[in-house]
Amino acid sequence: xxxxxxDLSVGDELPPLARTLTRDDLVRYAEASGDRNPLHLDDAxxxxxxxxxxxxxxxxxxxxxxxxxxxxxxxPEALERLTAPFRAPVFPGETLVAGGRVRALDAxxxxxxxxxxxxxxREGRVEQAIRRGAAVVRLP
Amino acid sequence: xxxxxxxxxxxxxRVEVDPARVRAFAxxxxxxxxxxxxxxxxxxxxxxxxxxxxxxxxxxxxxxxxHIEQSYxxxxxxxxxxxxxxxxRIEAVRTRGDTGFLTIVSEIVNAxxxxxxxxxxTLAERGR
Numbered sequence: 001x002x003x004x005x006x007d008l009s010v011g012d013e014l015p016p017l018a019r020t021l022t023r024d025d026l027v028r029y030a031e032a033s034g035d036r037n038p039l040h041l042d043d044a045x046x047x048x049x050x051x052x053x054x055x056x057x058x059x060x061x062x063x064x065x066x067x068x069x070x071x072x073x074x075x076p077e078a079l080e081r082l083t084a085p086f087r088a089p090v091f092p093g094e095t096l097v098a099g100g101r102v103r104a105l106d107a108x109x110x111x112x113x114x115x116x117x118x119x120x121x122r123e124g125r126v127e128q129a130i131r132r133g134a135a136v137v138r139l140p
Numbered sequence: 141x142x143x144x145x146x147x148x149x150x151x152x153x154r155v156e157v158d159p160a161r162v163r164a165f166a167x168x169x170x171x172x173x174x175x176x177x178x179x180x181x182x183x184x185x186x187x188x189x190x191x192x193x194x195x196x197x198x199x200x201x202x203x204x205x206x207h208i209e210q211s212y213x214x215x216x217x218x219x220x221x222x223x224x225x226x227x228x229r230i231e232a233v234r235t236r237g238d239t240g241f242l243t244i245v246s247e248i249v250n251a252x253x254x255x256x257x258x259x260x261x262t263l264a265e266r267g268r
Binding site: 029032034035048057059060063067069075076079081085 | 177
């Protein structure tokens, strides 16, 4: 399944992608990426930094956003740029929901600009873990 | 942090795109197998950033650091077996109030010298 340039309009939304993070997911990401910052692995270190406990790597949240994009695109080839401003911490047990919306289409280059985001629901409020991110994809 | 370090370049670091590492990374970000996840770029990028973070001339207190923004610009897909070199450079060091901001640009090139991906990482060092 992959998206076609001709089928897109400004305002179209990507199929959202949800994932609930566990502590083990943080450990797996730390091992795979090489980012073993104790903020993501050790509650005492996270508390010393002012958080109630370990927080997910921003890059794990961004990785989930990229997965949302590659599912929509059918692979990684079309993805040219991705910018992720990290605006809220994510705690184990919370559910990331990645999404995006088409902001501009350029038929001459077949490039699509998207606004992208990742939200988490916390105590009945929606927090933006990645807020006003941007992606550029170039479709074949 | 030392605000005079804008433009400083660091020695390149070599990282091979290892298949077992790619599988572990794909699993960690919920990606299916069959290609290298785009944000696998963080692996060579981090290998290069380690020198910046540890640079005594920069004097960054990593225990107060949070990652506030990341971007990637992919010029070609990453492939298993690629032998990459990461070349980090400090783009800017600024202070706003009691928070320091550090932006590092990492150019990641393949064995042919072609730029595969450029990472741009912004860290904030929060006030005490």
